[in-house]
Amino acid sequence: MKTTRLQPFHTFTIMTVFLLGTSIIFGTPRLVEDTWIVDLITLIPSCALFMLYTHLLVAGNSNDLYSLLYKIWGRLLGQILVLGYTVYFLYIASRNIRDMIELVKTTLLADTPEELLILLFTLVIAYASAGGLSAIGRVAIPISGMVIFFFLLLAVLLGFSGSLDTERILPLLSKGISPVINATWKSTIWFPYGEIIVFLVFVNGLGNPRRFRVLGLAAMICSCFVLTFSSLLQICTLGKENMKFSVFALLDAARQINIADFITRMDALVAFIIFFSVLLKCSIFLYAGTKGAAFVFKRSFKKFTLPCAFLIGGYSILVTNNYGEHVEEGLKHVIFWLHIPMQLVIPVATLLLVWIRNLKGEE
């Protein structure tokens, strides 16, 4: 395997933008009123989850997930698991594209057929991921700059247009702390933080596991603060009750921007944020997916890039019939049937096996 390692800064930005990605637009799932507390609290379990992942690599003495699975579970089971992860990553990528398409279709290009949008977009992500990790790393720098810049611009403009009312945060925890904790383990750990498992596939390119652990934790803390700030911004602009009804909370907040009847309709900023972050997220998932296919079928990953990209694109249309189904699937079924097994059960089982094998090895 070619080891073109990324600079630490590149690794950090990739992971930060990856975590902010779509969740900055859709916000924390609004299961409870105090979403920003959910954002803050989630940091602790998700950091623990991340420590589990890196420990898995260290204990298994391996530098990427696929070869570890192959080594631990044996030839047949290992290949099945690797293929399972491949499908899982491609599936998440197609859901992300669908997220973006939903926003674009409702706000910007209502009359453009979505097939065309998806075709153009998949060509771009195929090109990005065919360039490999170093290309994704390089593209992550301007993307992170733009995402953070547009987001801060939104915050500043909202502040100047006088839409922020800090009173709206109150009352705090009106229904007690337990719904907040519930929301944490039911959704926020798995999305966006749990999705960081995709990086285990190419730790090799990101530096050694120890450095990967430090950078990953830094990226998680950083994006946790940005997401909390984003939730606070949405609450202060829209109010808790209003947020529950909005499809894209940050977009609805951006619609409130009005500075002297001159700077208005900043919807485009939100669209830019989602374009860029979905571009990065999808190319990472696509890269991880093609790596998995390459691992199983022993071919160059570039051979799989274009077919997989079209697969993602096509599947993003087929994945749901309407927005309601999309949200329900994302909040319920995907979490229980995909996220928890793939992000928790299989890694924990693998870790147990690693321990058993290590013990046996010592005897």
Add this chain to the structure above:
Amino acid sequence: MLRKGLLLFMAVILCLLQSGCWDWVEVNQSSMLTGMAIEPGKNGMLKLTMEVLNPAEAQRVQSSSGGPPTLLYTMEGKSISEASSRMNEMVERKIIYSHIHMVVVDESIARKGLNQIIDVLQRSRFVREDVLILIAKDTPASDVLKIMYPSGQYSSWKLRMQIIHFYRSWGGTPKSTLYNYTDAILSEGREPVLAAISVEGEVNNSENSKDTTSSIPRAIVKCAGSAVFKEDKLIGFISVPDTRLLNMIRDKITGTSFAVPVDKKQGVATIRMDPIHTTMDVTLESGRPQVKLSIAGEGHVSSIDTDLPLDTAAGYRQLEQMESNFLNEQVKSTISRVQREFGVDIFGFGEYMNRHHYSEYKLVKQDWNGHFKAAEIEVSSRIVISRSDLKTRRLNKPDVGQ
């Protein structure tokens, strides 16, 4: 070479695709919708009157051919959405909804409830959150849009400017945008208010652009205070002075003038307040809400009819005292009038309590409006008058011998 040629070909194709001609609209084939009036139509349908800009005449500067700046079209439909998407039955241009200024709602529709019309406004991506929602009082909603003005401005623009400036200078109209309404509907412990407008004069004589040549407008739209709602249903109106005090109690006022009576006769001192702030505290004492309002403001004297010694500190103190007492009385009477006549909390006392004393509010949440009716109000104001423009005392000839 072939590879490069292929790349170039692809780039050209992509450029063509990127031009985004999918939803093109030519400027000369489109027209902006600026205002909308909603009235009850026949058989329970909604009658929609749309004010569409006449591009050649709107915003005319010097010369004009005398045509109207806007055209009105009327359409009936089961919902606003249905009627507005059928507008092209009679209009030749594609209508652009993004620049709508206001929606005027007829009183009878508002009494039945705004829920039947509000969703399309909240949902549509074209309608901005700061579109004004106004209630036409004692007049058909479409009349508001029918009046033409000599200045050449179209009705909804004139009315929007009027409302913005009236709010800024005197605070006599509530904040009445779509967003304010949504916010109030969703908030716990506060009922919505919207601006009310009414038409004065003869509408029939001012629909024609020839009628605008007179310097005395035959008909004019004026702000008529606020419409008070209970949930989404209109239950009554409060006057312009009460609306100003409502704005003041909610701490949503930028500046205003008070005419404070300063002696037993007709003498008043007009004091321009800028800025003025109100803080509230609402607590529950033995099941009865206690509202404490404290008003703090700074102002200057803009006119005075009596010989109050405005060149001494004592004179200022006296005037400050008079204004404080006056304000306390006015605020109390406004609140008690609302308590008595409507019995709905439009001031946001419940909202404050929900936010700051949640455990107490939980006890009265079920019937907050009932508790509001019985609330005890306590007002204190601290007014500072800092200057008196260009003169000290009122100019008069000093009495002989003094």
